[in-house]
Amino acid sequence: MTAPSRPPPLRVARAREWRRRWDRQQERYLPDREERFHAMLDVLSAALPARFRFLDLGAGCGSLSERVLHEFPLARGAAVDFDPILLRLGRVGLGTVGGRLSWHEADLRKPGWTRTVPAGRFDAAVSTTALHWLAPAELNALYRTLARRLRPGGVLVNGDHLAYPATSERMRRLARRARWESSPAGPSGGESWRRWWREVQKEPALREEVELRADRVPPHHERVPPLDLDGHRRALARAGFRASEVVWSRWENRVLVAVR
Ligand SMILES: C[S@@+](CC[C@H](N)C(=O)[O-])C[C@H]1O[C@@H](n2cnc3c(N)ncnc32)[C@H](O)[C@@H]1O
Numbered sequence: 001m002t003a004p005s006r007p008p009p010l011r012v013a014r015a016r017e018w019r020r021r022w023d024r025q026q027e028r029y030l031p032d033r034e035e036r037f038h039a040m041l042d043v044l045s046a047a048l049p050a051r052f053r054f055l056d057l058g059a060g061c062g063s064l065s066e067r068v069l070h071e072f073p074l075a076r077g078a079a080v081d082f083d084p085i086l087l088r089l090g091r092v093g094l095g096t097v098g099g100r101l102s103w104h105e106a107d108l109r110k111p112g113w114t115r116t117v118p119a120g121r122f123d124a125a126v127s128t129t130a131l132h133w134l135a136p137a138e139l140n141a142l143y144r145t146l147a148r149r150l151r152p153g154g155v156l157v158n159g160d161h162l163a164y165p166a167t168s169e170r171m172r173r174l175a176r177r178a179r180w181e182s183s184p185a186g187p188s189g190g191e192s193w194r195r196w197w198r199e200v201q202k203e204p205a206l207r208e209e210v211e212l213r214a215d216r217v218p219p220h221h222e223r224v225p226p227l228d229l230d231g232h233r234r235a236l237a238r239a240g241f242r243a244s245e246v247v248w249s250r251w252e253n254r255v256l257v258a259v260r
Pocket residue numbers: 026057058059060061062063064080081082083086106107108109127128129130131133134
């Protein structure tokens with residue numbers, strides 16, 4: 001019996017190309033994605049000194065970390081995700097940004113995730129398009145953990161789909177319609193999420209990560225309905241955050257800031 005051959009190396013240029021395609025694919029669903037990133041950077045600029053430590057929760061291949069580190073040359077970050085494919089693309093394609101970014105494989109639904117990141121208190125936790133993957137009980141636990149890991153005065157800055165209440169079905173319908181109409185690509189243009197995933201899983205250099213991912217990452221559609229905006233704010237208050245407000249929004253696509 002012959003041993004299975006090792007996958008070829010993942011070249012930096014190739015990982016960068018996958019990351020670029022990732023950003024374009026995300027923009028298909030979030031045409032205001034860059035504007036939302038800017039709104040989040042504005043919050044960090046207003047809330048923190050020039051030198052700060054941040055966590056990027058559900059960092060994917062590092063789109064948000066990259067922008068934070070570019071805007072704040074003295075900042076240092078820890079990018080956390082459980083997806084082996086996205087982590088590899090981030091580690092190879094973005095790297096450590098001159099030793100300022102570390103990458104951590106951890107499942108935010110599991111209580112021990114915080115042990116995988118550097119010790120001590122952080123000044124900020126940031127996240128984009130990720131926390132809606134967590135069920136309400138998991139999010140409550142995550143907020144409690146963050147309340148312990150953020151220093152007093154530190155901020156959580158979350159850009160995500162934060163829904164209108166279930167009782168506002170009409171507003172939810174309007175928001176869905178507005179979202180597609182405002183997309184430059186429209187609902188059928190550009191590379192879709194599904195297609196990006198189909199294509200990246202054919203990448204020979206990612207063969208081992210594809211196998212790992214099949215074991216670790218649940219299908220996106222299996223998640224339970226996430227908390228709505230009011231649910232997030234109540235959970236943050238219960239966890240010990242002093243204040244929380246929406247600072248940017250396009251319908252249900254919002255940036256929620258909470259102060260520890
Ligand atoms: C739509 S992607 C967004 C990635 C990145 N933040 C961005 O804006 O490009 C959602 C990310 O959340 C991550 N994620 C979802 N559930 C997670 C969990 N339980 N633990 C760690 N990461 C998780 C996924 O693996 C994925 O990278």
